[in-house]
Amino acid sequence: RRAVKELLERYHEDGFVIIEGALPTDELHAVRAALSPYLERGPRGRNNFDGERTQRVYSLVGRGAVFERSVLHPQILALLDRLLDPGYLLTASQAISIAPGESPQPVHFDDAFYPLARPRKAVSVSTIWAVDDFTRDNGATEVIPGSHRWSDAEVAGSYRDDPSASVDGALVADLVPVAMPAGACPAASKNRIVP
Secondary structure: OOOHHHHHHHHHHHOEEEEOOOOOHHHHHHHHHHHHHHHHHOOEOOOOOOOOOEEEEOOHHHOOHHHHHHHHOHHHHHHHHHHOOOOOOOOOOOEEEEOOOOOOOOOEEOOOOOOOOOOOOOOOEEEOOOOOOEOOOOOOOEEOOOHHHOOHHHHOOOOOOOOOOOHHHHHHOOOEEOOEOOOOEEEEEOOOEEO
């Protein structure tokens, strides 16, 4: 296990950090088995943003102890204790299964609803538990490393030389897939840019 200090350094540099081996093999198998009945029956996404070929299972922590354990992972909690104010809350726990042929989400950041100037310290943090390998080919989450340090003007696209270029189009070239093996877990600032 990597020391929390090392994880925090990478997090502050890139806006995310990957904790490999967060789910041991037996736990990974238990998660897959517990998800299987839900993923077999859907539902599919309702729009291009959620994904029309993407299944989502909501409220996982209420669906079994195997899902509860993920929110108690010691390395994740150690990171959150240093990044967030005391009394932070779990706001969502869901599984997302992306089917072949899904279109990429538009470029966005996950904390647009906070009326706080950027750059800012983390107000919320996302974790993603890789139940399968994440690769560029199978739809790995993509990020722009360092985008958590951008100002409001940079997020709006004014950092580009061509003011007529769309933010989405201008940023796509900067996206990097968060490739990781099954069992890994990245923790990421919600104020970094993602597709």
